[in-house]
Amino acid sequence: MDFQEKLVQDLVSKYGTDRENLLPILQGVVDQERYLSEDVILKISKAMSIPAAHVYGTASFYSFLDTEPRGKYVIRICKTITCSMKGKNQILMAIENFLKVKVGETTIDKKFTILQTNCLGWCHKAPAMLVNDDVYTELTPEKVVDILREYKEEK
Amino acid sequence: MTTTKKQLHRIDLIFKNDEDCKEILRKALAKSNQEVINEMVNSGLKGRGGAGFPTGLKWKLTAESKEKDKYVICNADEGEPGTFKDREILTRVPHKVLSGMAMCSKIIGARKGFIYLRGEYKFLVPDLKKEIRKFHDILEELGLDFHVEIFLGSGAYICGEESALFESMEGKRGEPRNKPPFPTECGYLGKPTVINNVETLAHSYTILKFGAQKFRDLGVKDSRGSKVFSVSGDTPIPGIYELEWGFSVNDILEMSGAENTKAVQVGGPSGALIPPSQFDRLLCYSDLATGGSLIIFNNSRDLLKDVVMNFTEFFIEESCGSCVPCRNIPALLKNKLDKIFAGHGTRNDLIEMEEWSNIMQINRCGLGHTAANPVTTSIKNFRELYEELIQRNVEFDSGIDLASAVTESCEFVDRIPQL
Numbered sequence: 001m002d003f004q005e006k007l008v009q010d011l012v013s014k015y016g017t018d019r020e021n022l023l024p025i026l027q028g029v030v031d032q033e034r035y036l037s038e039d040v041i042l043k044i045s046k047a048m049s050i051p052a053a054h055v056y057g058t059a060s061f062y063s064f065l066d067t068e069p070r071g072k073y074v075i076r077i078c079k080t081i082t083c084s085m086k087g088k089n090q091i092l093m094a095i096e097n098f099l100k101v102k103v104g105e106t107t108i109d110k111k112f113t114i115l116q117t118n119c120l121g122w123c124h125k126a127p128a129m130l131v132n133d134d135v136y137t138e139l140t141p142e143k144v145v146d147i148l149r150e151y152k153e154e155k
Numbered sequence: 156m157t158t159t160k161k162q163l164h165r166i167d168l169i170f171k172n173d174e175d176c177k178e179i180l181r182k183a184l185a186k187s188n189q190e191v192i193n194e195m196v197n198s199g200l201k202g203r204g205g206a207g208f209p210t211g212l213k214w215k216l217t218a219e220s221k222e223k224d225k226y227v228i229c230n231a232d233e234g235e236p237g238t239f240k241d242r243e244i245l246t247r248v249p250h251k252v253l254s255g256m257a258m259c260s261k262i263i264g265a266r267k268g269f270i271y272l273r274g275e276y277k278f279l280v281p282d283l284k285k286e287i288r289k290f291h292d293i294l295e296e297l298g299l300d301f302h303v304e305i306f307l308g309s310g311a312y313i314c315g316e317e318s319a320l321f322e323s324m325e326g327k328r329g330e331p332r333n334k335p336p337f338p339t340e341c342g343y344l345g346k347p348t349v350i351n352n353v354e355t356l357a358h359s360y361t362i363l364k365f366g367a368q369k370f371r372d373l374g375v376k377d378s379r380g381s382k383v384f385s386v387s388g389d390t391p392i393p394g395i396y397e398l399e400w401g402f403s404v405n406d407i408l409e410m411s412g413a414e415n416t417k418a419v420q421v422g423g424p425s426g427a428l429i430p431p432s433q434f435d436r437l438l439c440y441s442d443l444a445t446g447g448s449l450i451i452f453n454n455s456r457d458l459l460k461d462v463v464m465n466f467t468e469f470f471i472e473e474s475c476g477s478c479v480p481c482r483n484i485p486a487l488l489k490n491k492l493d494k495i496f497a498g499h500g501t502r503n504d505l506i507e508m509e510e511w512s513n514i515m516q517i518n519r520c521g522l523g524h525t526a527a528n529p530v531t532t533s534i535k536n537f538r539e540l541y542e543e544l545i546q547r548n549v550e551f552d553s554g555i556d557l558a559s560a561v562t563e564s565c566e567f568v569d570r571i572p573q574l
Contacts, residue, residue, distance in 0.1 A: 020344070022326030027274075027307060050326075061328040061475075064274045064310035080236045081420075081450060081465050082387045118312060118469055119236040120275050123387035123450070124394045133277040 004040055007032055012047045019050060022058055026065050034070040034113075041067075063117065071106045071113040073151055076130040080119035086126040087140075092116070094141035098148055111152070163399045165410070166373070166381050168361050169244060169251070169354070170397065176250045176360075177293050180257060183363040184297060188218065188262045191363075198367035199379030200359065204230055204315070204352030205422065205446035206521065210359065213349055216339040217263040220347040227259045227268040227301075228343060228350040232320060234273060234312040235423035236469065237448030240383040241353035242276055243395050248357060249286040253303060255356030257294060258363060259349050260301040268303045269343075271320050274310045312473040316520050317342075317350045319475065330477045331520035354383055354447075375401035378439035386411050388420075388451035398438075405434040407449060415454045418537070423448040424466035425525035427532040428458065458533060459540055464492055466529035474526060480514045481523035487511060488530050494554040500545035501552050509534060 001009075011028040015021035025048070029040055036059050045052035059065045066074075077083070077092055092114075096102055099112050106113040122128035125137035129144070136147055183191060196211030217225060229252055233241040244252060256268045272279065287303050294301055306324055308314050314323045318332035321343045342348025351359075358380055362370050370380045378400035387393045390413040398407075404419050419429045421438070422445035429436065429443070436443050452462060470485040491508050494500055512527035534541060546552065558574055565572040 019326040020324060023309060023323065024307070027309060054327075058326060058328055062274075062309035062311050079465075080469060081424075081462060082237065084465055085388065085452075085456065085461065117275075117310065118472060119234060119238075121233055121239045121242050121273070123237050123239055123385065126387065130275065135278055 008043045008047055017048045026059055030065055035066040035068055072111050073131050074113045076115050076117040078120040078128045079116040082123035083127040088127045090141050091127050091139050091144050094144050098145045163401050165398050168381055169357050169383055170247050176254050179364045180254050181297055183258055184261060191262055194367045198362045198370040202352055203354035207440050207444055210355055214259055214262055217347045217349045220340055222347050224346045225263050225265040226343045226346060226348040227256045227265045228348055229256055229270040229353055229356055230350055231270050231353050232273045232308050232315040234315045235446055235448050237387055237423045237450040238385045238446055240385045240395055240447050244353050244357050245279055249283060251357040251360040252353055253290045255359035257301050263349055266300050269306045271306050273308045280305060313475045313522055330475045373399045375439050377441045384447045384449055386449045389453035390451045400439045401437055403435050403437050413451045416451055417454050418452045418458055420450040421445050424469055424529055428536055430536045458537055463529045463533045470526035478518040478523050481518045481526055484511050485526050495544050499552045499554040501549050505541055
């Protein structure tokens with residue numbers, strides 16, 4: 001059994017095959033693989049006896065359930081009003097310059113993907129971003145590069 | 156007006172940390188269901204998520220249903236831009252929210268509850284789980300059979316709409332349902348469900364603790380109690396403000412030290428863009444009703460290009476796509492804005508924008524009803540900004556720049572434009 005098959009099996013046995021467990025299962029796959037491939041959608045469909053079209057239908061609705069390959073770290077920069085007023089564009093530019101890819105793209109080493117997202121709920125500490133599940137607020141172009149450098153050189 | 160105006164205060168009820176939640180709950184659970192429902196109804200508490208439905212009535216209607224399975228859901232899908240109060244409440248006083256859920260579960264006869272937490276707040280999960288474990292121990296001690304779980308969202312603004320939230324929890328696309336039936340009879344998995352905003356549940360704890368009268372004493376006529384406001388934008392002191400209902404926009408600007416304010420967005424993008432001439436309007440259900448988002452813009456901001464455009468793009472992305480007007484009109488409004496910004500706008504464009512926005516009322520849910528608000532409220536309150544950009548004495552402008560279109564297509568086929 002390959003890794004992906006085991007992942008789906010583990011998640012399905014943890015949550016169950018009822019339709020209301022679909023979102024946690026999809027989230028569980030994204031936690032591990034950063035996105036939902038066609039293969040994994042078919043596997044979930046089979047394991048839960050839900051038509052693959054329905055699994056994909058649900059997955060494609062949610063902005064955090066990516067259906068395209070993403071890097072190990074998905075950077076989501078808030079683009080909604082307050083962050084946008086407080087210098088989101090400069091932050092984005094600093095990230096693009098540092099990682100040498102544009103927004104929407106993934107670095108060649110598959111480590112980072114840069115995305116924009118709607119309000120993260122940190123308007124009083126704008127600008128803000130998520131790196132996977134972790135929040136960083138009151139960013140400056142220098143600060144954001146320091147943060148990403150740590151991810152780049154990590155562990 | 157000032158002579159009759161009641162002295163209102165900035166208060167500290169919600170975030171005041173008390174450790175006696177077990178005792179409050181013990182006392183409340185000893186009361187009859189009818190007593191607690193009366194208390195909730197008399198307090199005048201209304202939903203704090205934005206819609207403002209009376210909480211006591213919601214609990215009462217769900218309690219009356221004879222169904223065996225019922226649910227209590229805490230709506231923590233706080234997605235309205237400019238709002239961050241629910242995150243603060245869940246971080247600082249989660250036991251109040253859980254106590255409110257537990258009390259509700261006893262009254263309606265639910266054994267299971269969920270906190271629908273937006274995916275953006277996933278980092279809260281470990282701490283929240285710890286709190287829930289502690290709380291389950293308390294409930295066991297008190298002999299209440301009620302279990303709370305966290306359900307994580309995945310980045311969809313519309314899932315804050317209650318019926319879309321149920322769909323999402325059922326593993327489907329977060330598309331709102333037709334109403335009626337309402338959640339009180341047909342909610343999660345088709346069962347009667349009480350769904351309350353985080354702040355509403357926290358307030359219900361305050362009512363259990365201090366009684367309905369103390370809560371009623373706060374605020375103004377149709378808006379009782381306090382409200383947690385999220386203030387952001389051009390102010391030196393952004394953050395959380397817990398105030399009695401009834402303060403004016405001006406009061407908040409003063410409190411937060413905002414200067415040279417050109418406009419305030421009250422209630423997030425789905426609310427209204429308010430000009431200085433209306434800063435004396437009051438924050439309450441009958442005037443400026445809001446889920447608590449106040450975004451301040453000073454003189455340096457371009458209200459149309461920075462604000463209205465940003466919000467319109469927000470709605471284009473966040474529409475679930477189910478109703479045709481909501482799927483299309485925000486995108487058409489964006490095209491109109493682009494046309495006006497490019498200098499091709501006419502008075503007719505403004506008329507069309509307003510007419511199209513009226514169609515939004517036939518959409519199914521609250522998002523659909525309000526998705527044109529950034530445009531309509533800005534045309535209404537800041538018409539002069541549009542007037543400055545549109546052409547005078549021009550009846551019609553297709554918006555096409557013929558010269559640049561020809562140049563572009565000639566380039567494509569390698570010809571020299573001859574205009």
